[in-house]
Amino acid sequence: MAPLVPSQEELQRRRIIGINAETVTNIPSTDFPGHWPGESHGWALDQFKQNFNVEYHRNDRYEASFSLIGLDAAVANAFRRILMNEIPTLAIETVYVHDNTSVIQDEVLAQRLGLIPLTGSVEGINWMRWEQKIPGDDAPEVELTDFNTVVGQLSIECTQNFDAAKDETDARKLYHNAHVYAKHLSFGPVGRQSEFFVDDGAIRPVHPDILIAKLRPGQRIEMELHCVKGIGADHAKFSPVATASYRLLPDINILSPIIGEDAKKFAKCFPKGVIGLEPVTSQEAAKAGSGYQGHAGELKAVVKDAFNDTVSRECLRHEEFNGKVKLGRVRDHFIFNVESTGQFESDTLFLESVKVLKLKCARWKRGLSDLMA
Template identity: 85%
Template sequence: MAPLVPSQEELQRRRIIGINAETVTNIPSTDFPGHWPGESHSWALDKFKNGFNVEFHRNDPYEASFSLIGLDAAVANAFRRILMAEIPTLAIEYVFVHNNTSVIQDEVLAQRLGLIPLKGSVEGINWMQWFRKESEEDDGTPADTPSDFNTVVMHLDVECTINADAEPGEQDPRKLYHNAHVYAKDLTFHAVGRQEEYFAGDGAIQPVNPDILIAKLRPGQVIQLEMHCIKGIGADHAKFSPVATASYRLLPDIKIERPIIGEDAKKFAKCFPKGVITLEPVTSAEASRPGSGYEGHAGELKAVVRDAFNDTVSRECLRHEEFQGKVKLGRVRDHFIFNVESTGQFESDVLFLEAVKVLKLKCARWKRGLSDLMA
């Protein structure tokens, strides 16, 4: 017996998660074998290729927005978690303070420095190896020593002095003194060994934002320190995370099931963010068609869904009695709208490709482990 083939209308209904006034319905995914009697939902590569799609909505160097269509929520969430916690970057790990006479304590200054996002040659960072730190457990494993292939060295050496050329009566400390404010741009990078090959020119290690304020000094105060940057991932510490935000939301679905006309239409439009609902005049053809609900309303304004993408699914329209039974809200379960904001090490669209590489490696590792179990 051939498997049953559900209609497109039924398949579309299954894709929608219902957003009600107080509840959310149709949450679990049902496209797996055995859930629907007589239907075949076995996974197939060709079927996945035909159903999967990527749409870009915004592609700036530090922020990207795109849609992944045709994925399961588990895979989409795996990409989100990898973006935040498993793509390696560089960050300051060790700070050796030689002299610090500022008002900021050594440990606070070190913590501020560690959170400064750094950027450099992606090829160089991929070339660098992991720095094995001393284990908290006495397992006899020796810690690595700093080398050109596992440690990047930066320095900060500033002293605040009086500006003899300042105008009489000047009140701005930045004009009264030299180095009154210490910024991220004051960090200097010193390449050693093969780092001169990988981190040269525009690919040199440097702060993403040179204007991050580190400390404020006054005449006679000095900061002299050496910083060691190592490779790490966000799962170890947030300072290694390559993203400021990595999130997704499901595509909103708005269906107007009964006509909303006149003042009700204007009120309905105000229940949504600007641009989601538009007002259009009822045409003569609609007003003359029996059963359309627009009979006798030719020329009046009606509510029409213009762009559900921008909706925040606030449910505001479900709180008004005049809209009861006229609108149905939902979200498309397999349409994930990602928003990725890079901290600067990687461009925002490249970050997702890096996440794909990490997931492929994890799958290959799992496959090897499964083969070993089966052997």
């Protein structure tokens, strides 16, 4: 017996997660074999290729927004977690304090330095090795080489500015180097690093105006900084993204006409631009059973752009809209927002997350083969 083929309306209904006033319905995914009698829901590569799609909404250098359509939530969440935790990046790991007479303690100053995002030649950063740490006190020491460590310096001293006006109160004009910024960090390539980290590809802070410390005459800081590659799972300073999140595409279905003042009130329940107001046409007013009879020329509420809706449920609080609107979210349409900290461009980060997931699948496949051998 051939498997049953559900209608497009039924398939669309299954895709929508119901958003009610106090509950969320139709949450579990049902597209697996055996759930719907007589229907075949076995996973097939050809069918996945046909249904899967990627749409970019914004692609700036350090911020991107795109949709992954036709994907399971587990896979979408895997990309999000990989973006935050498993793409190796460069950050300050070890700080050797030679002199620090500022008011900031050594360990606090070192922690502030570690959180400064760095950038440089992507080719060079990818060329460097990620020396994965082995837990335990008896773990072997990692040999520092040009393949795994970038060395930097912070050497600065605050002095009096004798050319400042007598009535000057701004410390930045009264003294030289009163404020220590990220731009005062310097990094020198060694060994083969000179092939990558030079000119525009030199290692440097992403934001040169990050305030590190404040000094007064006689105070100085002199430190040696060792930068290594790491992942966000070890420490947040290695995370290549400031934010990596996704949301499901909102679905707004107006079940019965909302006209006149109710339409204006309905539009105010949503973010600007989500609901539009259009006049009722004479054809709609003349159509029997449309609900617009006798309302030609009046304003009606229409869904203009559900993409920007936040699904606040505000419209469900008002009795006049009871039974006239159904809110939902499309379960397999994930709208991603990725904001890079600056070491990698935003679209490159997502491609890197795909590479990491492919490596995970390859390791899992090899392990499965070993179990079956």
